[in-house]
Amino acid sequence: MNLFRFIPQPLKVSRRQFIRVSSLAGAGFAIGGISLPLSVSGKAAEDAPEKAVEQAGYGHFIKITPDNKVTVVIKHLDKGQGVTTGLTAIVAEELDASWEQMHWEFAPADATKYNNLFWGPVQGTGGSSSIANSWMQLRQAGAAARQLLIQAAAKKWKVSAADISVSQGRVKHTSGKSFSFGELANLAAQEIPPQNPVLKNPAQFTLIGTPHIPRIDSKEKSRGKAQYTIDVKLPGMLRAVILHPPRFGATIKSVDKTAAMKIKGVRQVVETPRGVGVIADSYWTALQARNVLKVDWDESLVEKRSSSDLWREYKDLAKKEGGVVRNDGDVNAAFNNADKTIELAFEFPYLAHATMEPLNCTVQIKGDHCEIWTGSQIQTLDQGTLAQITGLPLSNIKVNTQFAGGSFGRRAVPDSDFVLDAALIAKASGLNVPIAMQWAREDDMRGGRYRPMAYHTFKAAIDKKGNLSAWHQRVVSQSLLRGTPFEGMIQGPVDPTITEGGHTLPYHIENLKVDAHEAKVGIPILWWRSVGHTHNAFATEVFFDEVARSLEQDPVEFRLKLLKDHPRHAGVLKLAAEKAGWGKKLPANKSRGVAVHESFNSFVAQVAEVTVNKNGSFKVDKIVCAVDCGIAVTPDVIKAQMEGGIGFGLGAVLGEQITIADGKVEQSNFFDYFPMRMENMPEIEVHIVKSAEAPTGVGEPGTPPAGPAVANALRHFSKKPITVLPIGNKIDLA
Amino acid sequence: MTKFTLNGKTVTYKGDANKTLLWFVREDEGLTGSKFGCGVAMCGACTMHLNGNPVRACSTPMSAVNGATVTTIEGISSKVANAVQSAWETLDVVQCGYCQSGQIMSAVALLKNNPSPSDADIDSAMNGNLCRCATYHRIRAAIHNAASQLAKEA
Numbered sequence: 060m061n062l063f064r065f066i067p068q069p070l071k072v073s074r075r076q077f078i079r080v081s082s083l084a085g086a087g088f089a090i091g092g093i094s095l096p097l098s099v100s101g102k103a104a105e106d107a108p109e110k111a112v113e114q115a116g117y118g119h120f121i122k123i124t125p126d127n128k129v130t131v132v133i134k135h136l137d138k139g140q141g142v143t144t145g146l147t148a149i150v151a152e153e154l155d156a157s158w159e160q161m162h163w164e165f166a167p168a169d170a171t172k173y174n175n176l177f178w179g180p181v182q183g184t185g186g187s188s189s190i191a192n193s194w195m196q197l198r199q200a201g202a203a204a205r206q207l208l209i210q211a212a213a214k215k216w217k218v219s220a221a222d223i224s225v226s227q228g229r230v231k232h233t234s235g236k237s238f239s240f241g242e243l244a245n246l247a248a249q250e251i252p253p254q255n256p257v258l259k260n261p262a263q264f265t266l267i268g269t270p271h272i273p274r275i276d277s278k279e280k281s282r283g284k285a286q287y288t289i290d291v292k293l294p295g296m297l298r299a300v301i302l303h304p305p306r307f308g309a310t311i312k313s314v315d316k317t318a319a320m321k322i323k324g325v326r327q328v329v330e331t332p333r334g335v336g337v338i339a340d341s342y343w344t345a346l347q348a349r350n351v352l353k354v355d356w357d358e359s360l361v362e363k364r365s366s367s368d369l370w371r372e373y374k375d376l377a378k379k380e381g382g383v384v385r386n387d388g389d390v391n392a393a394f395n396n397a398d399k400t401i402e403l404a405f406e407f408p409y410l411a412h413a414t415m416e417p418l419n420c421t422v423q424i425k426g427d428h429c430e431i432w433t434g435s436q437i438q439t440l441d442q443g444t445l446a447q448i449t450g451l452p453l454s455n456i457k458v459n460t461q462f463a464g465g466s467f468g469r470r471a472v473p474d475s476d477f478v479l480d481a482a483l484i485a486k487a488s489g490l491n492v493p494i495a496m497q498w499a500r501e502d503d504m505r506g507g508r509y510r511p512m513a514y515h516t517f518k519a520a521i522d523k524k525g526n527l528s529a530w531h532q533r534v535v536s537q538s539l540l541r542g543t544p545f546e547g548m549i550q551g552p553v554d555p556t557i558t559e560g561g562h563t564l565p566y567h568i569e570n571l572k573v574d575a576h577e578a579k580v581g582i583p584i585l586w587w588r589s590v591g592h593t594h595n596a597f598a599t600e601v602f603f604d605e606v607a608r609s610l611e612q613d614p615v616e617f618r619l620k621l622l623k624d625h626p627r628h629a630g631v632l633k634l635a636a637e638k639a640g641w642g643k644k645l646p647a648n649k650s651r652g653v654a655v656h657e658s659f660n661s662f663v664a665q666v667a668e669v670t671v672n673k674n675g676s677f678k679v680d681k682i683v684c685a686v687d688c689g690i691a692v693t694p695d696v697i698k699a700q701m702e703g704g705i706g707f708g709l710g711a712v713l714g715e716q717i718t719i720a721d722g723k724v725e726q727s728n729f730f731d732y733f734p735m736r737m738e739n740m741p742e743i744e745v746h747i748v749k750s751a752e753a754p755t756g757v758g759e760p761g762t763p764p765a766g767p768a769v770a771n772a773l774r775h776f777s778k779k780p781i782t783v784l785p786i787g788n789k790i791d792l793a
Numbered sequence: 794m795t796k797f798t799l800n801g802k803t804v805t806y807k808g809d810a811n812k813t814l815l816w817f818v819r820e821d822e823g824l825t826g827s828k829f830g831c832g833v834a835m836c837g838a839c840t841m842h843l844n845g846n847p848v849r850a851c852s853t854p855m856s857a858v859n860g861a862t863v864t865t866i867e868g869i870s871s872k873v874a875n876a877v878q879s880a881w882e883t884l885d886v887v888q889c890g891y892c893q894s895g896q897i898m899s900a901v902a903l904l905k906n907n908p909s910p911s912d913a914d915i916d917s918a919m920n921g922n923l924c925r926c927a928t929y930h931r932i933r934a935a936i937h938n939a940a941s942q943l944a945k946e947a
Contacts, residue, residue: 064932084897138890139888140888141888145873162885212826273884273885275883276887276890277882277886281881281890282878283827283828283867284826292825298820322854341816342829343809343812343813343823347809380862415828415830415891415923416828417829462890464890464891464892487830500830500831500832500836594830699885704927706930707925707927729835729836729923730833734923737916737929738920752833
């Protein structure tokens with residue numbers, strides 16, 4: 060069995076479903092036979108009164124309890140992007156609650172209630188969609204709950220609802236009397252929720268958009284109290300580690316566990332389709348036992364190529380036309396009539412997500428129930444995987460979503476690899492106690508699921524009048540979607556994630572063609588913060604600057620000229636340029652560079668300022684960022700995501716790469732894989748464009764422009780454009 | 794046998810002397826604020842104070858802590874620690890938060906030795922603490938914020 064084809068397919072997300080649900084979400088959620096996200100109706104009234112006192116439920120998104128707490132049920136994973144704060148703020152706004160009374164909890168895995176409205180019947184987090192897909196849903200829930208409180212107060216006071224207002228967590232009558240939410244909780248639970256709750260006009264917002272809504276998880280995370288998967292403690296819990304094969308796709312031939320079993324505290328050594336599991340009393344003991352395992356692997360199906368082989372093959376593939384994903388005008392004719400042409404090729408390495416919390420999952424399979432505790436990013440797929448492993452129905456599989464110590468896409472795994480490790484070990488052991496499976500950093504770094512390698516070629520034509528008349532981009536990379544439950548999202552000849560950001564190039568160019576090849580490689584890959592945009596933004600924006608340079612055009616002016624039909628791109632570009640002092644003179648050893656890119660329906664422009672030394676070493680001093688993500692729900696979280704997205708993108712461009720030698724990953728830990736550290740972090744300034752558009756995501760869009768902005772700044776000093784990543788800490792001077 | 798003071802309490806350990814302080818504290822003592830990130834002292838998520846100095850607990854063997862005083866994120870309560878933690882909260886430094894216990898332990902140690910660090914001092918004291926969310930920008934600001942808070946109180 061090829062391990063990396065071990066993919067559960069509980070649900071296919073087809074393009075049709077995708078459109079159906081998204082359009083419903085856009086038109087308001089309480090229509091088309093989908094129930095209001097507030098499911099109280101008369102049910103609480105039928106329950107015993109004491110039960111209603113215990114917990115007056117406000118549907119599956121909001122709970123208001125007699126202790127005056129408002130708890131928002133968060134259907135998305137918080138992996139640092141701040142959705143616990145953002146989603147809670149949306150409810151608090153429509154409810155007119157006070158921020159101090161707001162609480163939150165992660166939702167259980169239940170796609171019938173908590174699906175991502177952009178994804179069809181799947182509960183999950185990704186594509187910077189949490190705020191965007193929840194926006195109307197949670198506003199409606201908040202507004203409905205507010206209406207219930209008003210109805211309850213009106214009945215209690217025997218007054219007209221029109222004379223009641225709500226603000227800062229109090230329900231007030233014009234006479235001056237008032238109730239807290241807690242005081243009305245039980246009464247409100249007996250009211251019938253409105254079918255079409257009245258939403259605020261955004262001009263009436265009092266919380267959303269205020270500069271700094273305090274993060275709801277700051278305190279526990281600053282005091283060592285936040286609970287991640289690694290911190291879960293359960294009665295009788297055992298620890299487990301897994302030994303993966305040294306090459307992707309290998310399976311176990313035989314295991315000699317004699318020495319391992321002699322170590323005190325080791326309970327079991329088990330064989331699974333993904334490697335050898337060791338179960339022990341402690342992680343330390345399990346690790347010692349793993350070190351003395353002797354395993355003979357069957358490598359008949361493994362990937363044995365090296366990075367250098369892959370580059371050669373990618374470059375060969377790039378000589379031929381691939382699947383055409385965009386073809387405007389007549390590119391060939393434009394090239395035939397060109398006055399001159401410009402060509403460039405780019406190489407992007409594999410990248411690891413390297414979340415600070417090495418991946419882990421605690422699992423308990425007991426009787427006809429299976430329960431996991433993990434930072435689950437696509438709960439529905441994880442449930443599906445577990446259902447397949449255990450043979451249990453989805454409803455018997457409970458997912459306890461934990462805070463995730465980072466993800467950057469790594470936890471949204473179509474085949475749930477790290478959840479699988481835990482489940483396969485537990486199943487093979489036959490034990491019914493909780494088993495906490497923990498990867499070491501080396502397992503994480505060598506566990507695959509990298510941002511794919513990508514090779515890009517570009518050719519531009521300049522016509523006799525000096526206009527950019529044609530643009531041709533070709534990309535070679537692996538497909539993220541093919542062979543996964545998301546394959547339905549491939550509509551054209553090639554996986555659209557390979558060229559995303561490239562085939563959506565906003566510049567007005569009459570003749571524009573983008574084609575791509577899906578390379579077949581046995582190195583498992585995965586989306587990595589901003590997915591295809593990571594390499595497409597870099598390649599297109601650096602190439603664009605090369606064209607501007609050859610035409611002796613100012614990079615900002617030239618962009619603006621070709622962005623006439625794209626006001627939101629132009630808006631962020633102008634704002635970033637203005638705030639960065641674009642065009643103002645700099646000392647001789649400094650320069651600026653710019654990049655603008657749209658991803659996940661948010662628009663970001665960045666201006667980088669660099670200092671370059673005489674030996675070619677350099678420092679990124681500052682990045683000025685402008686973002687347009689529609690209505691800014693929690694501006695300080697948006698700023699934080701831009702800052703973090705820039706640091707993440709920049710770290711990768713400067714120092715990160717995963718290389719393969721004879722099928723083996725060469726890097727293993729933070730002494731040979733180099734993310735951004737404090738000393739390289741530039742100063743960052745973030746400006747948010749005021750907007751009345753519906754909010755869009757911010758987790759990913761800050762990442763793509765950072766690298767090209769820096770590369771374009773360095774170009775003022777470098778001999779050649781920067782086309783091979785990572786850059787390292789030095790450039791070849793002109 | 795190893796005997797030492799952990800957050801003001803005497804604790805003892807018998808067993809593999811190579812076992813590291815991090816796993817003893819997390820699994821045997823149940824204090825999970827200090828995190829596992831790399832196991833090789835390259836990320837700082839496990840940073841604790843050993844006799845007042847920041848150490849990487851993932852690479853500190855139990856044999857090295859006999860007689861020592863160890864403080865974890867759960868046990869810090871000094872003026873400096875309070876200033877650092879409230880600066881972290883005021884500026885909303887955290888994102889995923891996983892590395893932040895270690896960041897805070899390094900920052901507290903820095904400010905104890907150097908009440909008004911420059912950016913270069915911060916770079917050198919904090920460079921061993923990785924943050925994949927890249928909250929460095931705010932960590933720097935929070936350290937300056939805590940330093941000026943402490944200067945006001947002094």
